[in-house]
Amino acid sequence: MRHRRRVPLLGKPADQRKALLRALATELIRHGRITTTKIRAKAVQSEVERIITLAKDGSLAARRRAIGYIYDKQLVHALFEQVKDRYGNRNGGYTRIIRTVPRRGDNAEMSIIELV
Template sequence: MRHGRRVPKLGRPADQRRAMLRALTTQLLQNGRIVTTKARAKAVRAEADRIITLAKDGSLAARRQVLGYIYDKNLVHSLFAQVGERYGNRQGGYTRILRTVNRQGDNAEMALLELV
């Protein structure tokens, strides 16, 4: 049974999956958009929305939680500085998934994940 399971396993062990989601979330917050598979994009969307919600809170505890997930201090500092003006009125839904063409090698569904 998969009751309560939020993130699909993505064909990886738990430690590798956590590291991959962390890296993809960091790249999304740095660049504003990433191209990945649709399943990975759906998994990263939940993590990115959680990070942005914590940044909107702006408290010291929220900053420490984000620093525990994203290791780049400068990125976290700029995220906390900019998120108020960018997402101040928005009540969620900070990312957008756009489907693109399937990958040529294995026909995997690809998607463009970007910040709104």
């Protein structure tokens, strides 16, 4: 039973799941928009929101936490520089999930997750 379990397991062991979410979060911050399955988009949404909230804080400790999570160090520095202008007056809700057509091979529900 999965009663009150908040983390979607994505059918992977914990280390692979964490690596997948880190990779998806890195690419979403880099490109601003990625296409993935609906479940993965919902899982990566909270991670990206957390990283953007760290960037809004802007402290050295927040920067080090973000560097420890995001794979690209220059991407973290660029995010910390531009986040004040882009999300300065917004209290959460930095991403948007748009449902698209099902995937052709296995009919999985696909969606686009993008930064607002």
